Amino acid sequence: MKNKKLKIAFFGSSLVSAYWNGAATYYRGIVRALSERGHEITFYEPDAYDRQKNRDMDDPDWAKVVVYEATEEAVAKCLQEAASADMVVKASGVGVFDELLEREVLQLQTEERLVVFWDVDAPATLDRVHNNPDDQFHQLIPQYDMILTYGGGDPVVNAYEALGARKCVPIYNALDTATHYPVAPDPKFACDLAFLGNRLPDREARVEEFFLNPAAATPDKRFMIGGSGWGDKPMADNVTYIGHVYTKDHNAFNCTPKAVLNISRESMARYGFSPATRVFEAAGAGACIITDYWEGIDFFFEPGKEILVARSGAEVNEIISNLSEENAKEIGEAAYRKVLSAHTYSHRAAELEKLLYTKVKQSNAAWA
Structure with missing residues (x-):
């Protein structure tokens, strides 16, 4: 029946x-x-x-x-x-x-x-x-x-x-293919590494480790952070805070930077197998994603080919310092193919x- x-x-x-x-x-x-x-x-x-x-x-x-x-x-x-x-x-x-x-x-x-x-x-x-x-x-x-x-x-x-x-x-x-997809770059989001996420108690320390500390250690690179609540957070001069990013701007935010960063909340990293929605949004826009390490990443994307994995802020520094535009594009395109084939x-x-x-x-x- x-x-x-x-x-x-x-x-x-x-x-x-x-x-x-x-x-x-x-x-x-x-x-x-x-x-x-x-x-x-x-x-x-x-x-x-x-x-x-x-x-x-x-x-x-x-x-x-x-x-x-x-x-x-x-x-x-x-x-x-x-x-x-x-x-x-x-x-x-x-x-x-x-x-x-x-x-x-x-x-x-x-x-x-x-x-x-x-x-x-x-x-x-x-x-x-x-x-x-x-x-x-x-x-x-x-x-x-x-x-x-x-x-x-x-x-x-x-x-x-x-x-x-x-x-x-x-x-x-x-990935919701109706709302997240590749678009033309927007100069207002141009940077080497971008992060999008609201300021939450069990995320803040990891944002410091994986984003704010690497930014302070690489003054020649440009960083951008979006999301609610970060307005009074001390940041290095090479970090631009842009506040809440509306959904209509997510594609350009993901497409424009050389790479985008995923930072898990502490509890989700501890349990593993908890990719944030933004990982799939970014992959759906063809972004080169750098993520903090959590168990189960390879269940969704192949590390090194479809996503880049950092276990510390120092490894974020190393990745950003060695990442070429060409390599970033290849990784983003590979993530895009994977998400369309298996993760919509x-x-x-x-x-x-x-x-x-x-x-x-x-x-x-x-x-x-």
Whole structure:
């Protein structure tokens, strides 16, 4: 029998604004790809953190966006509406009423309706739970039909299963070919090495090590940093801080510099198998990527040919000092070929669809 197209209710931080919302491009990629496969998605997001004032896209035609007030009453109304869905997703890090949503979405669970927790920051969630035995999430994990994560590999899967998860599956970041692709260089982003990422507590020390220290050690090179929160951070004179970079400028930001730098947050580097969305965005623009080391890199790209790997700031210095324009171009083109062949959101949506149909067929033949 033909697989049923699903009606999905998705509670996340924001689909329409990337402002203080690093998961935005991940949500957009996977939701668009699911829509293209015939599924109907309603994305519920709170009006919080000035995200609606800093939208970088209109409501898309591939999802219904419901923006709700940051009140318990508004959350309850959205949950009531979500009861008409075949699957309800609670993503991590919505930003307001997360604990309430984590509990209450489970009230919508039936034999016909899956309830899924989708963790877009599994290392942080697991660290939080492990460090607090009283965290309510301990009791909730085994109740979800499954846990999806956007990375983490076996370490995250094993950690979640040890906490009682029925099933935990990574749905990795990928390239959204509709929004990230090669464009003409923009002189305002010209530099030797660029980094894009918001200032966060478990990223800052690694940004110092892999970006700011190398910049200070190579005054003859030009560096550029984009993202929110870095305005008062001391930087060498050869570093240009450009603030929040809107999604519409990401392609030029990735295409123009000789190389772009990926710096993992500490927790993601520790768990491994957690490539940031920006790695795939940059590869999709044909950028030469330098990344800090984390276990599992070669699961996605071939080091030395499709991506360059640095284990320290000193190695970033060495790479930048020896990297020619020609070599950078070759590496960027190789990464572009790899990401198109294996790491688009169309690939991820197909994996997710297969997983969901396997799950629902086990519990409810009517989904088949």
